[in-house]
Structures are given as structure tokens and as C-alpha cells.
Amino acid sequence: MSIAASETSGSAPVAGEKIMEVDGLFKHFPIHAGFFRRQVGAVKAVDGISFDVMRGETLGLVGESGCGKSTTARLLLRLMAPTDGSIKFEGQEIADAKGPELKALRREMQMIFQDPYSSLNPRKTVGSIISDPFVIHGMHKEGGARKKAVQELMDIVGLNPEHYNRYPHEFSGGQRQRIGVARALALKPKVIVADEPVSALDVSIQAQVLNLLRDLQRDLGLTLIFIAHDLSVVRHMCDRVAVMYLGRIVELATSDQLYSHPRMPYTGALMSAVPVADPRLAAAKKRQVLTGDVPSPTNPPPGCRFHTRCWKAQEICRNEDPPLEPKDGGNLATCHFPLTDAEVLERVPTARNVES
Amino acid sequence: MGAPLLEVENLKVHFETEDGLVKAVDGISYTVDRGQTLGIVGESGSGKSVSSLTVMGLTRSRNARISGTVRFNGKDLLGASEEDMRSIRGNDIAMIFQDPLSSLHPFYKVGAQIAEGVRAHRDVSKAQAWDRAVEMLSLVGIPEPRKRADAYPHEFSGGMRQRAMIAMALANDPKLLIADEPTTALDVTVQAQILELIERLQSEFDTAVVVITHDLGVVAEMADEISVMYAGRIVEKADTDTIFAAPEHPYTWGLLSSIPRLDASRDEELVPIPGRPPSLINLPGGCSFHPRCPYVREAHKKVDPKLEPVAGNPGHQSACLLDSSVRRKLWSELRTGVKPDEARADVMAAEEKAV
């Protein structure tokens, strides 16, 4: 662990320093129809989001399926090109990066995928999977050095370096996710994006991978962008959390603040919906059940996007799109009628915890 | 109170494979009363799904060896003829599954699939069955049920599909509903809707529910009683409050401390269970949890623990070779944030002193 840490010491975490700045980011997937395949609409997967990522922090992106969190991740890594907007990495614009510039960027940012089964090539040994990034970027050219580097990585993520020549199927789910982590760490990136890294794993294995990610993030001073639908996991892992709904960020706050004082009713509903592994708390809380389904991202509702399912919605919510702005408590939220503390206390188990 | 609605006794489901005998379910017993909710918790491969499919008579593999007894309303199900089982399935016992999209036939309308289940057990006309389907869709909260009955599963959202599955399962007023990971494939707000729906319908029709899940949160909210399964066995069984407040099996402790909890401090360390679940072909000797157990002693590798009542609470059973007093000490230490290794050292030291 010390090796990697010493080499990244030049970029030790500096409090309050922005490593990424996202401004007005859009990603629309066009829908075509008719004889000439005219564009008749678009899936507005990401629809105008702005946020900063601080160096050395863990930023969480939560939301339900289709909210645009995975698309956002892929845009940040420039695995796809945005429709519009700006993404800056260490002050440099990367939204329209191409070719060699993009390749250089790959060394700075890496991704860990959800499914440890399908994201590893079954016909390659673990050693060659982890050393792929070295090959692509022409690093550690001499055979011996490459093997040594790979075995160091395996050691860091808690795999037995002697298993260098084994194939992915010989490993369990949790170990395979470790392989994915080692591959992502190979180029000593500054930013790692983890897209649902534990949701395919068994409960007892999840904790192993979560602890590994948290330790690595702290020891290597990594910036981690952590995407998950499991709110308890996100709270455990992240310093700050952005809640997404229909392609927008609807609330952004520090983890403590968000979980004890959510301001956006959607965030409150999410938190009250999480089943709590404590029967007394479960019985005490009021489960805020949202009616209906998430509207189609092709045709999001006017005004506040959440108004169709919000129990606090009034006339203004149907007409005026609320901006993401500071609310009482410091959270950024898009809401005309933020939750009151009493409403929060009733619904959100973490609020109760903090109060008591 | 009369006899329980469902009685499972020493149920074993073994599969003969080329690699050896897979002991998917290895002697489990439980009962479910009318209107009660039993939660079965376990990881993949613990045998929780196989056991309930066997109760339904849906373990069809030719190499399956099934023994034990399953009694439903006093009637033996394992010995019942295929025709008898058919008349019970979907009628007295119904089941819903994890993935509602793949569990619905893609080529038939949702209404038709529900009506088909009605006509399998009731002598009614197609129109009457269709009306029943619409009535059920409306009951589970699907807007414009008559119109939606005419739609195909792919035209439904995930939550609506699971509602349709529930409508299908409850169409014949079953006495028992088996829900196998009913909300795992769903988003959290939809999960809340579905849990609420199952609870509402259960109290309305006094249906007994067996909910099978890996999610401790789901059973905490739904179940009256919980059985924890590991490697084909039930390792702990108690009412829900006891399982969460005073568990007496190291595997249950492991599960509870490996999930981040919304009601705990954010900085609390997760304590993963080391290693991984054993192969069901080569189960470890003695207690099958011993290779992963932080409190293992030499004797535990040889003696196979039985599920026995814990001292002072006959409703609470645990299959652990540690002494009950030791277990309680360990758990109270773990609860205060002591790591398993330290807790073990403390308790061992205390024990030696006592000796």
C-alpha cells in the first residue's frame, strides 16, 4: 500500500480544492421515427446538472433507476460525449476531449463496474486483466516489472499475488470485484468512479468490498465518486451526496446533513422507504409511500419535476421549476416547500438517531 | 389455536450431480400459522428458495432427492399426487418471485395471465375470469384496471408488474403466500409501495406469508418470526424483535454487523464475515459455519450443532455450540462496537478465569 501512497503524495488531499467542476451538463439520447428517421424526441437522461467534486472526497450519487446517475458517471469519465455543458478536470475542459487527450485522461480517471462476472474477460488470466492498462499505456515494458507491479496491486486489494495466473471463474464474486478494483488502480488514477460496486454481491461479501474501497480511498488519497441505489451504503461511504431525480440533481449536501435534515420531499420519501434492520425503528417511523411511477424522462413534467408524486405540491410547483439553491441547514435543494423538521423526524430514521 | 397452517418437518432436498451430492436443504423445520408472516433470511446458496419451491412441489429436477414432511392444513404435500398438488398450487398456496418481468409470459396480456390462473381452479366462464382479473388489478392499486388488463407485461413499469404478479397470486384467495425476494429487483420507493401492499392485503384477507429475502431490512419491517438459513440449515429462529435485539448465533451477528445501518453512526466500521459460503457438496465437518466463525474452537469442527432452544426463551432457537452465557457476553460486547477478535479475547480470558 505504501508504494502507491508514496507515488501519489504529490497530490495529497487539499481541503476545499476542486478536482472536477461540472456545469450545465446535458445528455439527451435522440429518438428517431418515420421514413427519414427524423428525430421526434429525446430521452433526457441528464438534463442540466452542475456540481463540483472536491479532491480526496467521496461523493455519492443516489437515485432510482432511470434517474441518470449512471449516465452522469459515464459522462464524467468521458466514456460518452455530453450533448451540452462543461466538465473540467483539474481546471482543464474535457467535455470535448478527443483522441490522445482522451487517452491521457483515462490514466487520471477509472471506473469500477457493477457486475464482477461480466466485466472480466473469462479467457484471460487475472494477471493479464490487471496489466491490460499497462499494455495500453505502454508502462512497465519489461516483462518482470509488469508482473511485479500487478502483484503489488493484487496485494493492495487483498488478493493472493500467487494467484496471478488464475482465471476469473476460479474466484468468488467478492474476489472478482477486487480484481476490478485492482485493474482500476493500475494507472494510479486520481478519480475513481464506482457504479453500484456491491449491488451484485451477497450481504456478507458487500462489507468486504465496501471496507476495501473506503480504506483505499483514505490511504491513497483518491477521489471517489460512488454511485448506488442503496441509501444506507451511500451514507456509510460518502462525505457528500447528490440525490438525482429525472436527470436532475434535486438535493446536494454533506452526508450527515442530508441524512439528518433532508429538505427535498423526494429525499425524505427515499429515506423513509428504506427498510430499516431494526424492528422498533421500523414500527416507529411513518413510511412515506409515493404514489405512481417515475414519469418518463422523454417528457418530464413542467415546473418541479417531482410535483406529480409530491404530497406537498401546490400550484407554483406545477408551473415554476425551482432552482438548486441553499435551504435552511445548508443543503442545496430544488424545492418550493422544503420539509419541516417535524416532517423529517416523523419519516426519517436517521433524523431520529441524531436527535436522540 | 389449532394446528399450524403449514408444517415443515426435517425437510431435506439433495441433488445428485456429477460432482457429488448437493445438500441444498439439509433438514429444516418450521411452522407458519394463519395470518402470520415468517421471514426466511439467507444468502445465495443458503437453500431458502429451494425449500419453498419444494413446498410448492416445484422442485422438478429428476436428480432431486426429497425427504421429510410438509403438511398444509393437515394434508401431506410431499406424498400428494401431481394432480392434488396442481389443485393446491395457485389456489391454496400462491407464490410471487423476484423478477416480475421474466416471471410474466411476454406474449400474453396481463389480464389473460391472471384469468388463466382463475380458470385453472374455478369453474367460471372466460368473461367471469376476466372480470376477476380486472377486480384483482384494481385491488392491488393499478389505475384504470380494465384498460391495463388488456396490456402486455412489457408495457408495465417494474412496480406495476410486481403488483400484477401479486394480483395473479391472490386471485384465488390463497391461505398462504410465498414471496421469494419480492422487492429485490425494485427501486426503493417502489419497494415501499409493494411492502405496504402485501401488508394491507395480508391483514385484509388474513393470508399467511412466507417472505424469503437476503435483506434484513425487509424482514424487520414485515415478519413476525424469522428463520436465518446458512448452508441448507436453519441456524437461528426467533421472533423478529429477538433476532435483532438479542441474536444468539455468530452468523446472525455477522449479517447484522456487515450491513451499514441508517440508525447507527456513520463512522461505524462494517465488520464483514470473512471467507465465503461453503460448497454444498463438501460441507465442512462439525458446525458448517466454523471456517468463517471468529469464535470457533477445536470441538466445533467435529460436533454438528442442533437447533436448540436458548436458555430462558423457548421460542428462540439457535444452532451454536458456544454456551448460551458466552454467546450473550459476546453479543453485548459486539453491540458496544468491540471488534469480534477483541470480544473473543475478552470473553475467553473471562472464561479461563472462571475455570
Add this chain to the structure above:
Amino acid sequence: MAAYIARRLLWVVFLLFTITCITFVIFSVLPSGDPAVARAGRSPSPQLVEVIRVQLGLDKSKPEQFINYIGDILPFVGGNGIYLGFSYQNNTDVLPEILERLPVTIFLATGAVILWLSIGIPLGVLSAVKTGSALDRIAMGIALLFISAPVYFFGLVALYLFDDQIGIWPILPGNSAYGEADSLLGKAEALIMPWCVLAAAFAAIYARFLRGNLIDTLQEDYIRTARAKGLSERRVIFRHGVRAAITPIVTLLGLDIGILLGGAILTETVFNIPGIGRYAFNAITVSDLPVIQGTVLFGAFFIVMMSLIVDILYAFIDPRVRY
């Protein structure tokens, strides 16, 4: 849907044009016998060959020949409708010759299709439901045999065994019987052997394909749901399993019919049946370019159209498919 069909039809035209180009290049640019010499008869004078050359337009440059050929095919150019040229060999127009043979080919294809579906599908279902049983193993073993043996080999074996002239058990009319039969019943009788030979390999392919599909389908979650509803096993297998497993067969069937309508070359040749296939075969042996091009284009037309029909049909059999 209409826009989809319109775009697909445009694609059909493009595809047929490309096929025409390719056949033209293969048969006229690559060296083969000089058609003018072939047409001129035995030991012709150079002058006669030259006259025929001019007559056939072979003196013009290749691109010019191609443009003329395309112009003749297009129905609205040159005022001669669809014109596929005329046979060097028989001195007759190609299109009427093909159309005259079409009913024979359709008759052969239809009978074979009915035969292989009515054998292949039940066999596939039975094998899938009884996987691993003796019946399954025997059926699949025989199927493999039929798939491996080429039609011309099989045809000859059939003739050797059953032909009423030369067979060991002379019970069926065989070689050339079709041309000699004058009643519909007689023609049908003459086709019994070709039908069986042609259908054997297809029945085997379909049985294996359906078996594999159905075995996979029976593992699906919705089959488990159907059983959990308490449906009878028969209903589970047929209404839920076979209904889903048989759908991809439509694709297979569409393309196979398309191919057969273009002429079952081997079967027609072995049994001497006067269909499009034998017409094409004869043309190939004497390098009769216009006939070859005509039959290839005709065959391609059927295949392309059938695949279009299949795709449209899909919208009706699989509710998830929408255009």
C-alpha cells in the same frame, strides 16, 4: 409500420441491384466459355460468331452491357416490362421460362414444408419434454444423420431403394416420373420421394432447433410462474413453453421457403423435376448467362421478400416487437 415497410422495400431494391451486379461480374467478367461460340453451334465460321456477338450485344463494352441489362430488367424503362433477356441456349425469353417452372417448384416446396413441419415440430417438442430419454437420444441421433447426409446422396439412396424401375423394393415412382405424369394425383405421387428426401434434412434441423429452444424456454421464470398458478403440465408446455419456443422458427421457415422457391437445385436435379432449380442447373452447365442471372435474381427476390414478410409477421406474433 408503413414507414418501416417503405424503408424495407427500398432496401429490397438496393439489395437486388447489388446481387445483379455481383452475378453480372462473376459470370461475364470472369473467364468462362464465349456465349457467342456456344450459341453458334458446331464448328461455326468466325463471321457467324461475330454476327451473333453483335446480335447479343456482346461487342459492346462491359459497362454498356451492364447498363443495357439493368435497363431491360426495370419495368418502366424501354417499354418492355420486366425483361430478363433471352437464353443463349434455347433462344427463348428467360422470364416466361421461369414462370412456367414456378408452379412445379412451388408444388415441391409446399409439400416438403408441410411434411417437415409435421414431423420436425412434434419430434422437437417430444424430445425437449423427455430430455435424456431413449426416445430423445434416438430421435436426435437420426436427426444428426439426416442433417449430415447431403441431399444428392440421400436422393440417390432413395432411388436405389424404392424407384419403381431400378429400386430394390420398387414401390414409388422415381426419376423423371414427374414430367411423365399427366394428372395432379400422378404428379403428387411422383413427388413423394423428392418430398421425403427434401424434408428429411429440414425436419431434422427443425426438430433439433425446437428441442434446444424449448429446453431453454422451460427454464424460464414465466414457466415456473405458470406451474405455480396450478396449470396442467400439458398447458404449461404447450400454451406457455411451445408458444414462446416456436416463435424463432418463423424466421427459419421464412428464409427456407424463400430459398426453396428459388429452386431446390439438388433435389430437382436428382429426381429430374422440371422446376426452376433444374433450369438453373442446366444453365450453369452450359454457361447460359441470362438464365443464370435470371434465376439467381429470382431466387434472391424470394429470399429478400420472405425475410421482409417474416419481420412484419413478428410484429403480430411477438407483442414486444413494434416498428
